[in-house]
Amino acid sequence: MHIWLCNVLRIVESRVNEWRSKGKEPVRIGEIRLPDDVASRLKELDENATVLLVDDAIDTGATIQQARLQLLEQFPDITLRVAVITVTIPQPICDADYCLYHNRTLCRFPWSNDYRESPHY
Secondary structure, three states: OOHHHHHHHHHHHHHHHHHHHOOOOOOOOOOOOOOHHHHHHHHHOOOOOEEEEEEEEEOOOHHHHHHHHHHHHHOOOOEEEEEEEEEOOOOOOOOOOEEEEOOOOOOOOOOOOOOOOOOOO
16 A cells, blocks of 8 residues: 555544544443553552653553553552653643654554554555
């Protein structure tokens, strides 16, 4: 598939998802299961320690919100900050504290379905 078509499809998908989530709060279900060494490390932190939760992108914000809520429930004494590469909608339900882009920039990561190794599509 040509890169220009991939770009158009990504933009359309992003706008459709944003439109579908308007008026209703997206919800994620599931439980975070931390490896034992990570959980024990978090339990050992001093009160008011700051933990950085890192993700590639925030679209609706539902996934990062679920992760935040569960981590703060398990470790109520930590301060949690969120860092991402890009925030793809203007007002997600959970926003990033730190980001490279907050202007609808859609990134093609190596794990994206339409990522290609070669620069020649």
